[in-house]
Amino acid sequence: MKLYNLKDHNEQVSFAQAIKQGLGKKQGLFFPLELPEFELTEIDHLLELDFVTRSARILSTFIGDEIPEETLLKRVKAAFEFPAPVVKVEDDISTLELFHGPTLAFKDFGGRFMAQMLTEVSGDEPVTILTATSGDTGAAVAHAFYGLKNVRVVILYPRGKISPLQEKLFCTLGGNIHTVAIDGDFDACQALVKQSFDDEELKRELSLNSANSINISRLLAQICYYFEAVAQLPQHDRNQLVVSVPSGNFGDLTAGLLAKSLGLPIKRFIAATNANDTVPRYLAQGQWLPSATVATLSNAMDVSQPNNWPRVEELFRRKIWQLKELGFGAVSDETTKETMHELAAKGYISEPHAAIAYRLLRDQLKEGEFGLFLGTAHPAKFKESVEEILGQPLVLPNELAVRANLPLLSHNMGADFAGLRSFLLGLPK
Incomplete structure (x- = not known):
């Protein structure tokens, strides 16, 4: 696998070198030289496989022969030891829960x-x-x-x-x-x-x-759970799929877009932010004007200069996609709280980041579409704020209880x- 530096296209490195180096010259991000794409029949076959086997196949498509397939499968199995379930919230909206690992986050x-x-x-x-x-x-x-x-x-x-x-x-x-x-x-x-x-x-x-x-290895890993999400959906929900991604540093959205680039049938994405809304303002007005970062309830998204945005723009340029096709929006803390109450009334306890993704998905979903929002962290990781907002106690999962x-x-x-x-x-x- 060859990768090039977005700030100096002459700097090209192997996958192994990119992992060890992290950043290129001039603090440039590495990006795949080749953008593989599966045929529709290959996508159908992939979606029938188990999570680990499928993920190893997807990753080997990018990595190539640098790491033997058998070794890669063993490494993926050791990394992905936990599930990523899709949970129904409404008839036309589900959430992909990415918080069942050892630190309860995607x-x-x-x-x-x-x-x-x-x-x-x-x-x-x-x-x-x-x-x-x-x-x-x-x-x-x-x-x-x-x-x-x-x-x-x-x-x-x-x-x-x-x-x-x-x-x-x-x-x-x-x-x-x-x-x-x-x-x-x-x-x-x-x-x-x-x-x-x-x-x-x-x-x-x-x-x-x-x-x-x-680091490119982290980004490639995140592609895999978008395939896992689609694999769990019935066929009629896959055909008009809209995915809302809570976005801070924009790595998760970049991974989702790379999944789409591979041929995964996702109709469109929504980039969901909090008051740190550099990207929504840029998409609306065409000017990149980062404001000072402000503290919000959704603190993991308190980023006003997202590092992965150049990768998003590069992918859109390479695929000849239009940025205007990317959904976006920013949600205030007040609306975040209201949305957490709405979700609780539907029987789903959420933390602030996922609530923001749900809010914009609910607002922008069209008739006939099916919506999926990413649940990026367990609500108990934000126990104080969630309990205060919802007025009900949360039980600490063991992973947190042993460290509290x-x-x-x-x-x-x-x-x-x-x-x-x-x-x-x-x-x-």
Whole structure:
């Protein structure tokens, strides 16, 4: 598999190199040189397979012969050990629940697949994973890499801007997992990660890698659950399928669009954001004007400069699709709360991110269409806000209950690159 750098098309790398490198020159994202496409009969056959077998086939179409099919199947089986069920909410709307993994969020799929791939291609070479999180990435990456030989993980997150239970899930592990609470927002954390990757000495000394959705292995893994969703739908619902994706860094939407590019029958997508609405404003007005990031109930989407957007635009350009065909919208906290009440009245308990995706789907779904919205995190990960909004107690799943009372092991730091640099160079070997 060859990938090229979106900021320098002359830089082309293998899949293994892209996983290990994370970003290209000028902080450019890697993107597949070839965009494979299945025939309709192949899609039908794929949808009849089990989740793991199908996923290995999809991934091997991108990866090619770099990783033997048998090895890839074994790695996918180790990564995808949990289901992604489609649950009916209304007659014409269902949700794809992506929170049945060890950290109760969709990022378990990408994080665990990346850990498997990095272990496969790195061998005994030491690696330092440096990543920023607005909530769920940190937990998924921490748990995916926890205890792995020759891997150190450093996770930056905005202090006081993720839910307490999200924090407990990845800041209580210790060992090879180092967590740093930054005085700033997610974009400040992401900027520090990018500065680190621009520092040649740091990159060389630490063998830096990133596990954000900017890493191509995470993105490819996320394609697989869109196929799993369609496989669970009856034929008549597949034909007019509209998918609403809660969007922060836009990796999930990029993966869905790549699934469509492969030939998966998805009529259209809706990019659902909160008040951090850079993309909806861009799609409506044609100008890219990021505002300062604001804190919302749906904190994992508090991103005003989404890193994956260049991949979305590149895919639309390559496929000769029109951006005007992409649905979009931004939902306020007030409407998010109202929507959570609406869903609860229908018998479905949701957290804020999925509620935003549902709201825009419900508003934009046309007669004869079938809607699917992504449930990206378990409601209990936002226990405090969900209980306050709905006025009813949530039972903590075991994955959270066992960590709820453990002490935080995080370091606190200003949004200062010099301080982070010293911290990274001072980590135990």
